[in-house]
Amino acid sequence: MSVSLAGAVTLWFDSAARDLPWRSPDTTPWGVLVSEIMLQQTPVSRVTPAWLSWLARWPTPAAMAADPDQPAAAIRMWGRLGYPRRALRLYECAVAAVERHGGEIPSDLDALLALPGVGSYTARAVAAFAFGQRHPVVDTNVRRFVARAVGGRAEAGPATTQRDLDAVAALLPEAAADAARASAAFMELGAVVCVARSPRCAACPVATTCAWRRAGSPPAEVPGQRTQTYAGTDRQVRGLLLAVLRDADTPVPATRLDIVWPDAVQRDRALATLLADGLVVTPEPGRYALPGAR
DNA sequence: AAAACGTGGAA
DNA sequence: TTTCCAAGTTT
Helix, strand or coil: CCCCHHHHHHHHHHHHCCCCHHHCCCCCHHHHHHHHHHCCCCCHHHHHHHHHHHHHHCCCHHHHHHCCCCCHHHHHHHCCCCCCHHHHHHHHHHHHHHHHHCCCCCCCHHHHHCCCCCCHHHHHHHHHHCCCCCCCCCCHHHHHHHHHHCCCCCCCCCCCCHHHHHHHHCCCCCCHHHHHHHHHHHHHHHHHCCCCCCCCHHHCCCCCCCHHHHCCCCCCCCCCCCCCCCCCCHHHHHHHHHHHHHHCCCCEEHHHHHCCCCCHHHHHHHHHHHHHHCCCECCCCCEEECCCCC
């Protein structure tokens, strides 16, 4: 073997990396954290404009924490990225940074893991991409790429396990900066070449050594998981309700919410979970608003 | 450990 | 038109 897997993929990354704004060398750890939270289950194409707007308005955690319109402003700025609880978590991260870390995003992995909405993936991504540390960064792209290139399987398991972390850690170069770069490269390859549906193996820098290809590109073992329809779910109703409040500049009466969904039982249930999540408040009986809205 | 949690674009 | 899927986290 002339060059390691990480080396080959990193070399490819050097010329093929997309020019994403949060990859700019002057991006702060806060900017990296914002990107990682936004990218949780949301495609790059939709995140990019939201990230630019977010950082323009709140260039630091302190700026965000001090904004008197929070957290309503965060929820509004979040727009339609989906999973709006992430907007709340990001605001809470800003507050935590100010209260616990002198206004900075911490570099320590355990301190990162203690931030709201920051799990195993996001904490390691920030530690690696913002601080250049050597940690396995394992997201769905990396799991899929490693499952194929190393494991010879068409698909990865359903969730990130300690085994996944260990497997990726074993692939990383020793030098921290190289390891962080390799992690970004693995993710990029999984995102644009080693994709889920029709992998573009002709464009892959490690196609000749890929265990899955060597095995004849066998199909996935399990056909597929549940289809998970969206129409008619509580999720859709929550989205409709929150959209009304996002677009309103004063607290709205219940009648404004009643019209977005005909089933009162499901509507009330969705509203109750929004209240429980802290995404909606009742400033006065019978009226609803985003938290902190003035 | 399974299920909840949004949204929109591509196939 | 329907299904798949996108840099996950939390309970």
